[in-house]
Amino acid sequence: xxxxxxxxxxxxxxxxxxxxxxxxxxxxxxxxxxxxxxxxxxxxxxxxxxxxxxxxxxxxxxxxxxxxxxxxxxxxxxxxxxxxxxxxxxxxxxxxxxxxxxxxxxxxxxxxxxxxxxxxxxxxxxxxxxxxxxxxxxxxxxxxxxxxxxxxxxxxxxxxxxxxxxxxxxxxxxxxxxxxxxxxxx
Amino acid sequence: xxxxxxxxxxxxxxxxxxxxxxxxxxxxxxxxxxxxxxxxxxxxxxxxxxxxxxxxxxxxxxxxxxxxxxxxxxxxxxxxxxxxxxxxxxxxxxxxxxxxxxxxxxxxxxxxxxxxxxxxxxxxxxxxxxxxxxxxxxxxxxxxxxxxxxxxxxxxxxxxxxxxxxxxxxxxxxxxxxxxxxxxxx
Numbered sequence: 001x002x003x004x005x006x007x008x009x010x011x012x013x014x015x016x017x018x019x020x021x022x023x024x025x026x027x028x029x030x031x032x033x034x035x036x037x038x039x040x041x042x043x044x045x046x047x048x049x050x051x052x053x054x055x056x057x058x059x060x061x062x063x064x065x066x067x068x069x070x071x072x073x074x075x076x077x078x079x080x081x082x083x084x085x086x087x088x089x090x091x092x093x094x095x096x097x098x099x100x101x102x103x104x105x106x107x108x109x110x111x112x113x114x115x116x117x118x119x120x121x122x123x124x125x126x127x128x129x130x131x132x133x134x135x136x137x138x139x140x141x142x143x144x145x146x147x148x149x150x151x152x153x154x155x156x157x158x159x160x161x162x163x164x165x166x167x168x169x170x171x172x173x174x175x176x177x178x179x180x181x182x183x184x185x186x
Numbered sequence: 187x188x189x190x191x192x193x194x195x196x197x198x199x200x201x202x203x204x205x206x207x208x209x210x211x212x213x214x215x216x217x218x219x220x221x222x223x224x225x226x227x228x229x230x231x232x233x234x235x236x237x238x239x240x241x242x243x244x245x246x247x248x249x250x251x252x253x254x255x256x257x258x259x260x261x262x263x264x265x266x267x268x269x270x271x272x273x274x275x276x277x278x279x280x281x282x283x284x285x286x287x288x289x290x291x292x293x294x295x296x297x298x299x300x301x302x303x304x305x306x307x308x309x310x311x312x313x314x315x316x317x318x319x320x321x322x323x324x325x326x327x328x329x330x331x332x333x334x335x336x337x338x339x340x341x342x343x344x345x346x347x348x349x350x351x352x353x354x355x356x357x358x359x360x361x362x363x364x365x366x367x368x369x370x371x372x
Contacts, residue, residue, distance in 0.1 A: 110347075110350055110352055111350070112349070112350040112351055115351065116351075116352075116354075126352075146364075146367045146368055146371055147371060149344075149353065149364075149368050150340065150344075150368045150371045152343070152347070153339075153340050153341075153343035153344035153347060153368060154336065154339050154340040154343055155339075155343070156343035156346065156347055157338070157339035157340055157341070157342035157343025157344070157345075157346065158335075158336075158339035158343070159343075160342065160343065160346055161296075161338070161339060161342055163298070164296055164297070164298040165298055165301065165302075165303075166296055166298075166302075166312075167335065168302070178332075178335075181332045182332055182335050182336045182339060185332055185333060185336045
């Protein structure tokens with residue numbers, strides 16, 4: 001039996017289905033388009049069903065941000081492992097590319113409205129993403145934190161400046177090449 | 187004669203008085219608190235008077251962002267000149283400090299809603315601020331642009347991560363010292 005969007009969900013996979021549908025809505029319409037009732041309709045369940053998994057819209061947004069950080073960390077880890085010669089540059093490019101390909105999710109993950117204090121699950125997911133970076137930076141613990149924060153600031157800034165259209169490309173300039181050059185100058 | 191906020195303005199200084207009052211409102215209340223009528227009241231002129239200088243609220247916001255970039259560039263230039271041993275680090279600290287001290291103005295200056303394309307005055311002011319950075323980076327024109335963009339990305343990212351409460355300070359850690367260390371690792 002195929003699991004079409006309108007098929008009934010077994011207990012245990014509705015949460016995941018809601019998250020996947022919410023990620024699609026977030027990508028297409030932005031955070032403003034995300035309500036638990038719209039989400040129920042998109043997944044084909046009763047309006048009350050999402051509340052079994054998410055107390056509130058804020059809880060849904062938090063779960064989306066957690067999912068975002070998990071995928072973000074996984075893709076940075078994967079790319080670092082497959083680029084042993086320069087894992088930092090590979091991670092940096094992946095960081096910026098993730099932001100440009102998932103702008104609404106990226107902004108949600110780093111939204112000041114979604115404070116990490118008081119949301120231990122989100123804080124853990126965000127810290128784990130930073131840890132993948134810190135692990136690749138290596139070195140001793142003290143200077144390592146500063147170096148990792150500096151590398152983070154640089155790729156985060158580049159992502160935001162590009163997302164916010166602050167860096168004007170020159171005629172014929174390739175965005176990917178520019179990202180690689182800037183990230184490579186770490 | 188003193189020029190109190192309620193004194194009549196000579197032709198020619200009302201624009202500046204409106205901008206100064208608008209900067210204060212922006213700092214205190216954020217962009218949402220800024221309307222041309224509120225501004226007229228704050229400065230003590232007729233509701234129509236601001237329209238002699240700003241066509242619309244958008245024109246006022248643009249003029250504020252231009253003023254922001256001019257002051258930003260001037261303070262970066264001044265600090266670079268007075269720190270000849272490491273002008274880059276001094277500019278970087280000034281960049282981040284400006285953002286933290288003027289969060290609403292900083293966000294307005296880099297707002298994607300206030301597109302620099304089609305606003306030549308704003309584009310010129312923003313480009314001039316970037317030029318102060320590029321000038322200090324030095325070197326030849328090609329690699330100089332990449333190095334300047336990389337330095338910009340780093341200080342911009344650090345400013346945004348701090349403004350958005352994404353970097354958690356450790357117990358007893360001093361924010362200024364952390365900024366200096368991260369910027370110094372350029």
